[in-house]
Amino acid sequence: MDAKFKKPKGFGEILDHTFSLSKNRFKEFFMILIIFMGPVYLIQAIIQFASGTSFFRQVGTGDNWFEENLSSFIDSGSFDSSSLDLGIGFIVVSLFSALLFPVAEAAILFAINHIRNEEEFTVGSVIKQAFSRFWPMFWSNILFGLIAFIIIIIPLVLIIVGFASASVNPIAGILFGILLFFGCAIGIGLLITRWSFYFGSVVLDKTSPGFSRSWRLSKNRTWALMGLYIVFYIISSIISTAIQFTFGAFLGTSVLLYMISNMASLFTTMIFSVGYGVMYLDLKTRHDADDLKDLIDDYKTI
Template identity: 30%
Template sequence: MQNASARPMGIGRLLDRSFQLYRKHFIVLTFIMLILYGPFYLLQHLLTFQETAVTSGSFIEQIRNGGSLQDMFGPNSTFLQNDPALRDEGYVWKMLVFVLVLVPIMFLGLMPASIASVVHLVKASFDGKETPSLGQLLKKSFTRFWPMAGSTFLFGLIMFGFYFGIALIMIVFAVIFAVGGSFSSSVGGFGGGALAFTIVFFAILGLGALFTFAYFMIRWSYYLPYVALGEESIGLGRSWSLSRKSFWRLFGMYIVLSIILYLFLAVVQLVIAAIFGLGLGAQLLQSLISILVMSLWFLPYVVSFFDQRVRNEGLGLESMIDSTISDASTPYLPIDLDKKNEL
């Protein structure tokens, strides 16, 4: 694997190598995700399955029963009338527990640990070493738990700041256009050309905001493997340097990966909901499918991390040099010419 991995890869090879690793280590990866995320999803569904079933159940039931569009989306549809906050007095505290307890556990604990386990698995494959066992991978994933949690918190805080700033800019422009539109209407009317310009402007502004957010997120997102491997305590600066020439390739990879996985999960979840409804069992089955494919979200990220190190940091070159030095240091054994002639 080492020689094959020590070459820079394009989008196709990154995804292909990720799917190869997924098939090869499917059992280990599945058990890791089940151990880490299984209890989380179980608690989540036990906490919120009634609200999820009621808010979405009427829509699925209408599909299963052949309901019309008027039944599904009309003013009297149960899909629009069912409000968990009005039905259940405990809805607010359930959401507070979910947001303040489960979500931090997910993003500061489970996600860094699961990615770290994938990092160590891919690194062993890259180095041509024996694949660590399930217990070894879980142990390694929690060895750097607090640095990973701290750097993930810092990364999330920075990205939230970007998100808040972008949202604030959007609000400012919306207010400016709203005031300008009201003024134009009062003095001479708001023409169709101005309306079309407003729509196009906000479409471009929205796309620009999404692209800006994606740019900084990708550039800083490769901090975690450095921290998991013990090479950095935070790793954000290292990630920025690592991805400086790879943004478009990484952006394209994530777009293709998202389309593939979201379409697959959407189809599977619709089939499960249409057949089994939206009870607790069906929701747990949907979560099980999500867990089975969860490592496919992480593998391209980790494989692209090592690929960028090959491109920008010469990863793999050191082992090649060591191999060359080892070959050069092999003692020269002179050949006895008399024995050679006898042969």
């Protein structure tokens, strides 16, 4: 086994290992995502171009550079026939992404597991392994989506009721609504974090739907894991925002801007997927170590 996977890691060590793997195995990981998501983004670009969006630079009307670019982003949100085409294209792209992205993430998980076991692998071999788990992933993802929806919708109703009570006592109602919002947000984050490692269980351990195993693995690590999710989200948001503002200043809402943004999205997705794999395997290492300790303790009591 690779030395970096042998012992449980702390918060900073997981981040360091994630970036190290992403750098050293960038070619393989990025190739996996390109194979699955590249054609989807190409279809999106073709739909945008066919709907009348300029390829190199799309700006609106205005007396100066700032007004032209601002107008282009405002106009992109207005409804017309081209907006309908783009809406249909967005739905098509979203459906393909929902089907293909989990397979790409599974392939990256298999690749990281091979690295952990110091085994040779190819992009083709891990993709083949990922497709072998397609249907268990598909049904588990649907079930997780339903669980997440229920977890989110119930607190949302409570928050609305809390803010609605402001009509009776405005100050108390607003304070109660704010406290309820943050409390529900933290609670939702913790629950989703506890169940989110079902995917690694379905892919690597072939346990479907994997929610009970995820709950056991994440025990006593929920806050740290949620913190890691937040860090990866912040990193992805910073990169995406920087790309949008930097290239959007020159390209407006052109097809080229969306292509560049999509490439940046693949990069941030790669980091998140690798981070998820490192987190899951770290949980397995901790869990296996605990199981070993229990066996030793049982042996000593005999």
